[in-house]
Amino acid sequence: MYRWETMAALAGQRVFGIVRAGDAAAALATAEAMIDAGLRTLEIALTTPGGLRVIEQLAGRPGITLGAGTVLDEASARLAVLAGASFLVSPSLHPEVIRTAHRYGAAALPGVASPTEIVTALEHGADAVKLFPARGFGPRWLADVRAALPQAPVMPTGGVALDEVPDWVAAGAVACGVGSALTEGGPEQAAARVRNLVARL
Numbered sequence: 001m002y003r004w005e006t007m008a009a010l011a012g013q014r015v016f017g018i019v020r021a022g023d024a025a026a027a028l029a030t031a032e033a034m035i036d037a038g039l040r041t042l043e044i045a046l047t048t049p050g051g052l053r054v055i056e057q058l059a060g061r062p063g064i065t066l067g068a069g070t071v072l073d074e075a076s077a078r079l080a081v082l083a084g085a086s087f088l089v090s091p092s093l094h095p096e097v098i099r100t101a102h103r104y105g106a107a108a109l110p111g112v113a114s115p116t117e118i119v120t121a122l123e124h125g126a127d128a129v130k131l132f133p134a135r136g137f138g139p140r141w142l143a144d145v146r147a148a149l150p151q152a153p154v155m156p157t158g159g160v161a162l163d164e165v166p167d168w169v170a171a172g173a174v175a176c177g178v179g180s181a182l183t184e185g186g187p188e189q190a191a192a193r194v195r196n197l198v199a200r201l
Contacts (some may be wrong), residue, residue, distance in 0.1 A: 001065070005106045006086045007127055009041055009065035010155070013201045016041035017194065018069060018157070018179035024050030033187035034063045038195035042196055043089055044175060046076060052083045057175040061082025065107075072088055074100045077142025081106045089157070089177070091132050093117060093122045096180055109155060117154050128153035128174055139171035146172040162197055169201070 017034050019042060027048045034042060040063055044054050046163040047070050058066055067087035068080035077088050077100035083158035090097055094110060098121075101108035107127040112118045113136075121129045131137060134156035141152060142143060155176030158167050165176045182197070183190045 001086045001105075002103070003107045003127055006065055007042060007153070007174075010087070010128075010158070012167055013039070013041045013065075015178055015197060016065075016067065016155075017182050017190075018045060018177050019048070019054075019183060020045040020069075020179060021183075023046050024054050025046065026056055027051065028041065029056045029187045030183050030190050031192040032051045033059065034182065034194045035064060037191035038198045041065045041067075041195045043067040043069040045179075046071060046080065046083075052079055055080065055083040056169075062177050066164075071097055073097065077101055077106075078104065078195050087127070088138065089130055091125070091158075093121050095147055098124050098126055107178030111157075115149060118145070118154070122152065128155050129172075130177065131156045131158075132175070134168070139164070139167040139173075142168065142173060143171040154189070162193060165197065166200065 002052050019027050019031045044051050068085040069088050069089040071088040074096045077097045081104040088101045089109045091111040098108040109130045110121045111132040112129045153174045155175050160176045168176050182193050
């Protein structure tokens with residue numbers, strides 16, 4: 001999958017589920033339930049023990065755009081891509097992660113928290129930026145920033161509530177990363193929330 005295809009998939013779905021769990025088995029069960037419910041874009045957080053194994057197990061499923069989250073360094077970036085991740089998400093800006101992602105054909109979504117960081121990330125070649133933590137900002141903030149930086153592809157993540165996703169998208173977000181608001185309670189609850197959310201987007 002080319003980087004432009006990855007970004008098109010994220011923009012098309014408008015939301016990507018973030019799976020973070022206490023062990024690989026729980027993460028895999030939740031991810032599979034979300035996929036079966038209609039979510040085609042997911043991020044597996046590398047803070048999950050065995051997260052790379054989860055990516056490897058999901059990478060073979062057709063029609064899925066799979067990413068790795070909490071990628072903080074070059075080594076983690078390379079391992080994530082080799083495991084099957086087509087996009088790499090970081091909570092902060094690490095130019096070496098962007099370079100490594102691009103070297104192996106993956107999209108890079110570094111974390112930002114200001115207009116200055118957005119521009120810096122784009123100058124380093126970021127495919128999009130992760131506004132983090134989004135709960136500290138809000139859709140109006142994004143609309144105001146995009147009035148000055150309309151070229152910035154922004155993906156709010158961190159504390160995004162399910163009922164806020166349409167407002168973020170209306171404010172100019174390419175897509176929203178949603179974690180515990182989707183996954184809390186286990187696979188069955190996650191699947192039900194996915195079905196409801198996908199129907200609204």
